[in-house]
Amino acid sequence: MEHTAQHTDVPALRDTETVIATEQLNVYYGDFLALRNVNMAIPERKVTALIGPSGCGKSTLIRCFNRLNDLIDSFHLDGRVTYYGQDLYQDVDAVQVRRRIGMVFQQPNPFPKSIYDNIAFGARATGLTTDLDELVERSLKRSALWEEVKDKLKTNGLSLSGGQQQRLCIARAISTEPDVVLMDEPCSSLDPLSTLKIESLIRELAEEYTIIIVTHNMQQAARMADYTAFFNAEATEDGKRSGYLVEFAPTRKIFDQPAQEATRNYVNGQFG
Amino acid sequence: MTATDYRTRADRARRAIADQTSGPGYFDLFWTGVAGFFTLLALIPLVLVLAYVVFRGFSRLNWAAFTQLPPPPLAPDQGGFANALIGTLIMVGIGALVSVPFGVLAAVYLSEFSQGQVPRWIRFATNVLSGVPSILMGVFIYGLFVITTGTYSAVAGGFALGVLMLPIIVRTTDESLQIVPKQVRWAAIGMGASKFQTVLRVVLPAALPAIATGLTLAVARAAGETAPLLFTALFSQYWLDSLLQPTASLSVLVYNFARVPYEGQQRLAWAAALILVGIVMLTSILSRWATRKQIY
Structure with missing residues (x-):
């Protein structure tokens, strides 16, 4: 079981606060153990990338962070997920969790509403009494979309291009002032130019937010992440794939001197 | 594989592509023709019915037809079906009033909130209900309503049409809601919206054009029904002055007057x-037209 050993080496965590931490986290769908024994501490106001092959549980993991997995009937977990020390699964209202922890999805998924209403949705749903015009402008500026849409805020969000839609989704996610923004492969359906725009946007956002991003693209992780966690998967007896954390370290270390053989093989593209 | 092998294969492929001797696909052409022919056959009843109804009915359409009461048997080309037109509109209106809130809410529950085996059984029950012959709906409302109130009435007719519309509305609304992608629901939930807010502010508005389509289809279906009205609204020669009296409808008027020997009627x-x-x-x-505005 040498290759299942977990290795986390994040020295910088000493200078920066931990936002989200997992302790002996096991995630199940029914009887199936999708992700096992994850221990990691995600630092504040950094970009943390989760990389690894399909089926290694990266997406499953970030959906534990905002309790989106609650929507799946068969989902349950043991171990702990904490947010600044508060257990997210003990005496906590999932709706409150999701207001503090925003999410951007793989497919751009604007609401079939105007650009304005997309951004205002969160404030309206949570009953915030803020100046909506100001909120919309601020959110769109921070997501680098304002200049492109300021004259057509009333048009449907679905009429934008894919890259614009994704930036709209980012604007929507940060409109409720979350501390953490989770991103589940936000660029995987976009062209290279839109991808670059979103990547530089994410770098900027990291000054104010903690970003946790799942990506298939190792170069993307290398370009923008401060920390990288490599997950791997192994086949179980019944042919499903069960994921586990191999190594979590500063991105540079993951790519230059990984502690684990599996990590080295994966980042060098020699992965089975 | 050598380069020569590749050349040979490429040559063979080029010749096959250039080959005209196999003809322009007679087999395809034949079956396209057969399918087209049967499509035309299937359209014949529609065209004939429409053409014949226009042919026989159009000349009789005048101002009186829309404004006057039905004529007595021996009065050629007098009177009209004004009371039946009003009756049909009112009863379809009552039917919609009864069935739309129940149907839409039931579908929202079915698609958004129900869990486990419940939705399967409700959908099954809905299918059974939509398969029940419409005359049985009439008999059902007759027993439930006409006997208890002691009179045939527009309300009874409206309820019969409502029961008829209910399964159509539930089914089309249910389908419209399920078409809304789950990613959009996730986005709303991920924004910290409650389940109820997600449905009310995102899913329902997105599905609205499709739901409207379903509602109009249900109305169209109900407007043409005769059987359930025979047992519930009956017919009337007179203007409607209460919802609790026998009421004329276009479909029952057609049924009644088509069977009499008087040419005027x-x-x-x-x-x-x-x-x-x-x-x-x-x-x-x-x-x-509503479908055209559909989002998903």
């Missing part, structure tokens, strides 16, 4: 049939 039946077809077509066109 027969001609009015043709005109009423034309208007009925017109109403159904108009609602179908409306529903098409």
Whole structure:
């Protein structure tokens, strides 16, 4: 079981606060153990990338962070997920969790509403009494979309291009002032130019937010992440794939001197 | 694989592509023709019905037809079906009033909130209900309503039409809601919206054009029904002055007047049939128009 050993080496965590931490986290769908024994501490106001092959549980993991997995009937977990020390699964209202922890999805998924209403949705749903015009402008500026849409805020969000839609989704996610923004492969359906725009946007956002991003693209992780966690998967007896954390370290270390053989093989593209 | 092998294969492929001797696909052509022919056959009844109804009914359409009461048996080309037109509109209106809130809410529950085996059974029950012959709906409302109130009435007729519309509305609304992608629901939930807010502010508005289509189809279906009205609203020669008295409808007027030997009433039946077809077509066109605005 040498290759299942977990290795986390994040020295910088000493200078920066931990936002989200997992302790002996096991995630199940029914009887199936999708992700096992994850221990990691995600630092504040950094970009943390989760990389690894399909089926290694990266997406499953970030959906534990905002309790989106609650929507799946068969989902349950043991171990702990904490947010600044508060257990997210003990005496906590999932709706409150999701207001503090925003999410951007793989497919751009604007609401079939105007650009304005997309951004205002969160404030309206949570009953915030803020100046909506100001909120919309601020959110769109921070997501680098304002200049492109300021004259057509009333048009449907679905009429934008894919890259614009994704930036709209980012604007929507940060409109409720979350501390953490989770991103589940936000660029995987976009062209290279839109991808670059979103990547530089994410770098900027990291000054104010903690970003946790799942990506298939190792170069993307290398370009923008401060920390990288490599997950791997192994086949179980019944042919499903069960994921586990191999190594979590500063991105540079993951790519230059990984502690684990599996990590080295994966980042060098020699992965089975 | 050598380069020569590749050349040979490429040559063979080029020759096959250039080959004209196999003909322009007679097999395809034949079956396209057969399918097209049967499509035409299937359209013949529609065209004939429409053409004949227009042919027989159009000449009788005048101002009196829309404004006057049905004529006595021996009065050729007098009177109209005004009370039946009003009766049909009122009863379809009552039916919609009864069935739309129940149907839409049931579908929202079915698609958004129900869990486990419950939705399967409700959908099954809905399918059974939509398969029940419409005359049975009439008998059911007769027993439930006409006997207890002691009179045939517009309300009873409206309820019968409502029961008829209910499964159509539940099914089409249920389908419209399920078409809304789950990613959009996730986005709302991920924004910290509650389940109820997600449904009310995102899913329902997104599904609205499709739901409207379903509602119009249900209305079109109900407007043309005769059987359930025979047992519930019966018919009336007079203006409607209370919802609790026998009420005329276009479909029952056609049914009654088409069977009598008096030419004046027969001609009015043709005109009423034309208007009925017109109403159904108009609602179908409306529903098409609503579909055009569909988001997903």
